[in-house]
Amino acid sequence: MIQDAALGLAQASQFSSLVATAVGVLLGLTVGMIPGMTISTGIIIVLPLTFTMDPNISIALLLGLYVAGMTGGSFAAILLNIPGTPSASATAMDGFPLTERGEAGRALGIAIVASFFGGIISFGCLYLIAPQLAELALQFRAPDLFSLVFFGLTIICGFAAKSLIKGLLSAALGLMIVTIGQDPMMGTARFTFDNVNLLSGVHFLTAMIGLFAIPELVKSICSPTKLTRESQKTIGSFWSVFPRLADLRRVIRPVLIGGPIGSFMGLLPGAGGPIAAFISYDYAKKSSRRADGFGKGSVEGIAAPESANNAVTGSALVPMMTLGIPGDPVTAILIGALLVHGLAPGPLLFLERGDFAYGLIFSFFFANIFNLILALVGVRLLVKLLNTPRALMMPTIGLLCIIGSYALRNSFFDIYIMLAFGVIGLVMRWVDMPVVPLLLALVLGKPLEENMRVALTSSQGDYSIFFTSPFSLFFLVLAALSIVWSLVIEPWREKRRAAGLNETQKA
Amino acid sequence: MSMPLKNLVISLVMGVIGGAYLYLSLQLPERSIQNVPGPSFFPLIISGTILVLAAAMLVKSLFGLRGKKLMPRLTFPGLTLAVLGWFALYLAVLPYAGFLIASVPFFAGLMFLCDRPRLVPIVVASILVPVFLFYLFRNGFSILLPAGLWM
Known part of the structure; x- marks a missing residue:
């Protein structure tokens, strides 16, 4: 393990990897900052560039983008009151009031520093938990893996959707698409309609480009976010971004709240940055002596959500690396990027390519360092990119989507599939059906079917195999609990919240 | 709705x-x-x-x-359909015309649908960006984009 860690550190500290990390950070800060562009879209756009790169370099680039995208999202939230990413929504509540008071530089500086500490806390979580979890996961057999993947899907459906039924329907649609192509166990062609292109199935990265990038592109063209020059407040001098000592003292407590909450939420598939940011904001407010200042430009109100959403990034890599389960679209794309390079995320990654696994962990660490430095030094220049003409940006993104889907397998068919998924994504948004469960089902569908059938084959069709293994039983109980939570407890809490709101309004 | x-x-x-x-x-x-x-x-x-x-x-x-009006007032998503139609047309032409030739009018069309900028920026950007991307991927990343039937 120590040898692998040393090798990983050496790989991540190579000049080419560091340059890739820094470039990824710059791209991430830019992508995160632009309202309407999510980190997923940013990674999808950059992905084709990484196909021919060395795996260490490509993953360093993508991690840099992932980490910095979270921080970049807070820039637009603070300066324009428009969160660049959903995770930055809580940051806007206190960031924008500070901007209105002419303290935009101070708000940005606190967001950057809090993001850094959140990232470092989650690096610790990733470094300590991932290898242990991978070792434990090596003991999992087919029934355990089936139940684990099933649990992952149910929790994603519960978190990602306002309605559990819609979430489950979306996931079922994804599982249905996974069955197109050759049957993984017997090689029978299923639902291919004699089309040779469908024999190898639908590549989930192609589907992902369509589901995420095309609807965002169409939305940006049809209903653009109004960015006026007047709304972009000046940041101030170069040094105004660097936090003062007094501010640093005030952010310690919210960072210590946001970091662990974000790290924990990142471990849960589907929970993600926005939930972690709002929970941390709420806890920081409740535990603060200056709670009445929240919502009016509180330094703590910026630090808590910012540290939380960046803490999510590191711990979201834990289930991805050790179990092959993506917690959000970004980690799903990272799985795709690894698969393109012939690396399968899962417990064997640490066993067979320990150097690469640790290299990834240390690249994440360096991404946080670069994020701190480049964001503090370059924020004044970066915000000028908010003025980039949309008419130039959107068509370029459109071309990059087409290149990305074509370059995967040098196939025109994949581009058509990408556009078809774009239409599906648009329709799903139109009827308020969540896209994330479908997407993650595309990633998890194959292991779900394979492990289920292997388990049933080994037990001669006896279903009790899923309940006799302790690990499997544990995950199935968790899956049942997550369904009960989404069906019963969450709507009950929503009703209570709504009732409380009505009473407050009446009063 | x-x-x-x-x-x-x-x-x-x-x-x-x-x-x-x-x-x-x-x-x-x-x-x-x-x-x-x-x-x-x-x-x-x-x-x-x-x-x-x-x-x-x-x-x-x-x-x-129950008790609600069934027929919603629908708005025609003209611009959305125009963007998707433009994509579909581009994809139909792409295998024959190749990336470079097909992408120039595609890019110009999307620019027009986006903000309706003036003619000169449209012409300059819709030529420069596809050419830049074509050679960036071909020479920088060894990814061969479709060259069309005549190249």
Whole structure:
């Protein structure tokens, strides 16, 4: 393990990897900052560039983008009151009031520093938990893996959707698409309609480009976010971004709240940055002596959500690396990027390519360092990119989507599939059906079917195999609990919240 | 469009998809190994799940629709269809014209749909960006983009 860690550190500290990390950070800060562009879209756009790169370099680039995208999202939230990413929504509540008071530089500086500490806390979580979890996961057999993947899907459906039924329907649609192509166990062609292109199935990265990038592109063209020059407040001098000592003292407590909450939420598939940011904001407010200042430009109100959403990034890599389960679209794309390079995320990654696994962990660490430095030094220049003409940006993104889907397998068919998924994504948004469960089902569908059938084959069709293994039983109980939570407890809490709101309004 | 009506649309569409998928799953060849799940095993579970969920959604939407107007006021998504149509046209031309030639009018069209800028920026950007991307991927990343029938 120590040898692998040393090798990983050496790989991540190579000049080419560091340059890739820094470039990824710059791209991430830019992508995160632009309202309407999510980190997923940013990674999808950059992905084709990484196909021919060395795996260490490509993953360093993508991690840099992932980490910095979270921080970049807070820039637009603070300066324009428009969160660049959903995770930055809580940051806007206190960031924008500070901007209105002419303290935009101070708000940005606190967001950057809090993001850094959140990232470092989650690096610790990733470094300590991932290898242990991978070792434990090596003991999992087919029934355990089936139940684990099933649990992952149910929790994603519960978190990602306002309605559990819609979430489950979306996931079922994804599982249905996974069955197109050759049957993984017997090689029978299923639902291919004699089309040779469908024999190898639908590549989930192609589907992902369509589901995420095309609807965002169409939305940006049809209903653009109004960015006026007047709304972009000046940041101030170069040094105004660097936090003062007094501010640093005030952010310690919210960072210590946001970091662990974000790290924990990142471990849960589907929970993600926005939930972690709002929970941390709420806890920081409740535990603060200056709670009445929240919502009016509180330094703590910026630090808590910012540290939380960046803490999510590191711990979201834990289930991805050790179990092959993506917690959000970004980690799903990272799985795709690894698969393109012939690396399968899962417990064997640490066993067979320990150097690469640790290299990834240390690249994440360096991404946080670069994020701190480049964001503090370059924020004044970066915000000028908010003025980039949309008419130039959107068509370029459109071309990059087409290149990305074509370059995967040098196939025109994949581009058509990408556009078809774009239409599906648009329709799903139109009827308020969540896209994330479908997407993650595309990633998890194959292991779900394979492990289920292997388990049933080994037990001669006896279903009790899923309940006799302790690990499997544990995950199935968790899956049942997550369904009960989404069906019963969450709507009950929503009703209570709504009732409380009505009473407050009446009063 | 109200949420119960959206739910009704989802339930009906998913019901049709689930039904068609069930039919196709039943057509899959079965293997004769006893007690071993065959190729149709997983698709049958999924089609059953889709049908049950669609039925649940239908019931939920019908309860939500009680006493509400059924016909929504729909707005024609002209620009959305224009963007998608432009994409489809581009994809139809791409294999024959190649990336470079097909991308220039595609880029110009999207620029026009975006902000309707002046002619000179459209012409300059729609030539420069595709050419830059073509050579960046070809020479920088060794990814050969479709060159068309005549190159």
